[in-house]
Amino acid sequence: MRRLSAVIALLVAGLAAHAMPAAAQDRRIYVSNERSGDVTVIDQQTLEVVGRIEVGLRPRGIHLSPDGRRLYVALSDHDPFEESDDDAIAVVDVATNRVIARHSAGSDPEQFGLSPDGRWLYASNEDAGTATITDLRTGEVLATLVVGIEPEGVAVSPDGRWVYVTAETSNTVSVIDTRINDVVSTFLVDARPRAAAFSPDGNRAYITNEISGTLVIADATRHRVLNSVPLAGGRAKPVGVVVSPDGRRVYVANGHAGSVSVVEAGTHRVVHEIAVGRRPWGIAISADGRFVYTANGLSDDMSVIDTATNRVVATVPAGSMPWGVAVSR
Amino acid sequence: MNRIERRTFLRRLGAVGIWLPPALIAAGRASGRTASGTLVRVRLGAVWPAGDPDLDGIRLGADEAGHAARLFGTAFVLHQAEGDGTRAGEAAERLIRDHDVLGIVGGATAVAADAIAAAAAAHDAVFLNVGTPREQLMQACSPGTFHINASEAMRRHALGTVRDSPAGAYATGWHPSLERFGAGQVNDRFRRAFGRDLSENGWYGWIAVKLLFDAAQRAGTESASELAEYLVSGRALFDGHKGLQLSFHPDTRQLRQPLYIVAGDRVIAQVPEASALGDMTHAELLDSVAGGKEATCAG
Numbered sequence: 001m002r003r004l005s006a007v008i009a010l011l012v013a014g015l016a017a018h019a020m021p022a023a024a025q026d027r028r029i030y031v032s033n034e035r036s037g038d039v040t041v042i043d044q045q046t047l048e049v050v051g052r053i054e055v056g057l058r059p060r061g062i063h064l065s066p067d068g069r070r071l072y073v074a075l076s077d078h079d080p081f082e083e084s085d086d087d088a089i090a091v092v093d094v095a096t097n098r099v100i101a102r103h104s105a106g107s108d109p110e111q112f113g114l115s116p117d118g119r120w121l122y123a124s125n126e127d128a129g130t131a132t133i134t135d136l137r138t139g140e141v142l143a144t145l146v147v148g149i150e151p152e153g154v155a156v157s158p159d160g161r162w163v164y165v166t167a168e169t170s171n172t173v174s175v176i177d178t179r180i181n182d183v184v185s186t187f188l189v190d191a192r193p194r195a196a197a198f199s200p201d202g203n204r205a206y207i208t209n210e211i212s213g214t215l216v217i218a219d220a221t222r223h224r225v226l227n228s229v230p231l232a233g234g235r236a237k238p239v240g241v242v243v244s245p246d247g248r249r250v251y252v253a254n255g256h257a258g259s260v261s262v263v264e265a266g267t268h269r270v271v272h273e274i275a276v277g278r279r280p281w282g283i284a285i286s287a288d289g290r291f292v293y294t295a296n297g298l299s300d301d302m303s304v305i306d307t308a309t310n311r312v313v314a315t316v317p318a319g320s321m322p323w324g325v326a327v328s329r
Numbered sequence: 330m331n332r333i334e335r336r337t338f339l340r341r342l343g344a345v346g347i348w349l350p351p352a353l354i355a356a357g358r359a360s361g362r363t364a365s366g367t368l369v370r371v372r373l374g375a376v377w378p379a380g381d382p383d384l385d386g387i388r389l390g391a392d393e394a395g396h397a398a399r400l401f402g403t404a405f406v407l408h409q410a411e412g413d414g415t416r417a418g419e420a421a422e423r424l425i426r427d428h429d430v431l432g433i434v435g436g437a438t439a440v441a442a443d444a445i446a447a448a449a450a451a452h453d454a455v456f457l458n459v460g461t462p463r464e465q466l467m468q469a470c471s472p473g474t475f476h477i478n479a480s481e482a483m484r485r486h487a488l489g490t491v492r493d494s495p496a497g498a499y500a501t502g503w504h505p506s507l508e509r510f511g512a513g514q515v516n517d518r519f520r521r522a523f524g525r526d527l528s529e530n531g532w533y534g535w536i537a538v539k540l541l542f543d544a545a546q547r548a549g550t551e552s553a554s555e556l557a558e559y560l561v562s563g564r565a566l567f568d569g570h571k572g573l574q575l576s577f578h579p580d581t582r583q584l585r586q587p588l589y590i591v592a593g594d595r596v597i598a599q600v601p602e603a604s605a606l607g608d609m610t611h612a613e614l615l616d617s618v619a620g621g622k623e624a625t626c627a628g
Contacts, residue, residue, distance in 0.1 A: 146396075148397065148400060150514055169511070169514070169539075169570075171543065172397060192511070235611075
């Protein structure tokens with residue numbers, strides 16, 4: 001009888017937990033707007049704009065902490081060579097939509113990645129030619145490492161071991177080993193690499209190359225290029241890249257081509273090209289892989305792609321010159 | 330704390346880059362390549378009049394190639410020689426003979442460019458002419474000679490595409506006010522290093538060193554003839570911060586590139602615009618608008 005009571009209690013508790021609505025901030029999309037200096041907050045279910053967070057000058061790179069409680073936004077001033085108070089990573093409490101802290105991440109931080117445990121932030125400093133490692137518990141800069149010329153994209157492997165930093169002028173990817181916080185390898189990719197993303201199993205990395213119009217597929221265990229896939233017949237200007245949660249598809253935001261390419265990870269074939277808003281750079285995917293979102297810099301909006309049909313199912317207004325997008329996990 | 334600022338690093342190295350990690354050179358003699366597959370050493374030469382401010386574009390290119398080489402564990406050397414007029418040919422010969430350079434950047438004047446082109450052809454080196462439009466050269470079609478400087482035909486075509494261009498407007502390969510496609514970063518890096526604006530010839534020098542180093546790594550060769558073949562292979566595509574893929578025309582060995590129309594020291598147009606691609610390839614677009622197919626070396 002006691003066992004039956006316990007089972008009933010567990011069932012009731014389980015049902016209650018299932019019926020309980022998730023906190024509103026668990027279902028949000030955040031778009032950084034480079035020109036208007038703010039972040040647009042969008043409800044993931046209704047796709048309605050539910051808020052706007054003023055963060056500071058030139059917000060670009062944007063990521064949620066692994067626990068979803070903090071939103072990090074890269075800010076920078078208009079002097080790329082001098083580090084000022086306007087160069088920072090803003091920390092937003094997503095429960096209140098308020099900026100609660102600003103961390104240093106070197107001069108002109110643009111893109112960054114977070115360690116899986118949420119403790120370390122790795123940022124590229126474009127004009128200083130460095131990558132900065134910041135301890136998010138203390139806000140202190142742990143290390144500043146020399147990487148390629150004009151570093152841009154940053155990606156952290158799922159196990160947190162490797163950080164890839166692309167560099168636009170040297171056409172390189174610098175590999176940081178997080179066990180020693182130093183650059184241990186550098187490899188050549190195609191012309192003007194912009195962003196990188198790892199597969200969920202950590203075996204592959206995907207690097208977009210804006211001028212060559214290609215997606216480079218790299219062996220992320222040996223840090224070597226395996227293949228280079230032309231996008232949109234080589235006419236794409238790819239920037240953002242994201243991998244589906246099951247690792248089977250790679251979605252690339254084609255910038256001035258105004259489209260998203262869908263690449264099959266297993267065959268390296270481009271299987272769809274989907275027209276979106278103007279100049280999509282930032283791209284993100286929902287936790288279940290059902291929707292892909294693009295930040296469209298010249299149409300001031302965000303496109304929503306249904307990955308089951310590979311069609312745009314909604315366009316949501318954002319601020320001025322949207323740059324990046326982050327989605328609640 | 331492990332804090333290394335790149336600009337500090339560059340300042341310490343001085344003007345023209347010479348990076349020679351001894352252990353890597355020794356390894357290079359045995360294998361020719363680093364563990365990551367890149368070449369162990371790249372040796373280039375520059376022949377340019379001493380004191381000419383346009384030399385600073387070559388120096389920035391050398392700094393940056395040296396920085397990239399250091400990341401790869403590669404040795405990069407740019408040997409610089411002074412030389413003007415016909416003496417430029419002698420300087421080029423010395424660089425090839427004494428330092429075994431793979432390629433030479435130069436051509437400050439038509440006489441110098443002709444002399445270097447002849448020396449490069451006679452001694453198996455690639456020559457990148459950065460200072461003189463190809464129509465002004467007797468040796469424009471010498472084997473191994475490539476033209477970075479925009480030809481006069483390209484300039485005429487570019488200017489002709491702009492309707493109602495103001496009196497005094499001209500076509501140029503670069504301008505210090507450019508911002509898009511990372512151009513602002515190059516302009517800023519040059520100002521930071523040398524305290525003045527990056528000129529057109531300065532940009533030609535910068536991109537010449539950048540693309541020679543890049544091509545040598547990608548072609549994976551220390552042979553000048555193989556490097557020359559690679560440059561016109563169709564696989565050699567470069568980013569010069571102009572928004573389109575730069576490449577060499579296989580007949581003229583002229584660098585395909587967008588040009589800018591300037592009036593009153595202000596850029597009023599880019600020809601062609603990257604947005605004009607449509608269904609064309611980058612090379613087709615640049616050939617169709619910029620006159621890259623004119624005056625071929627065939628026949």
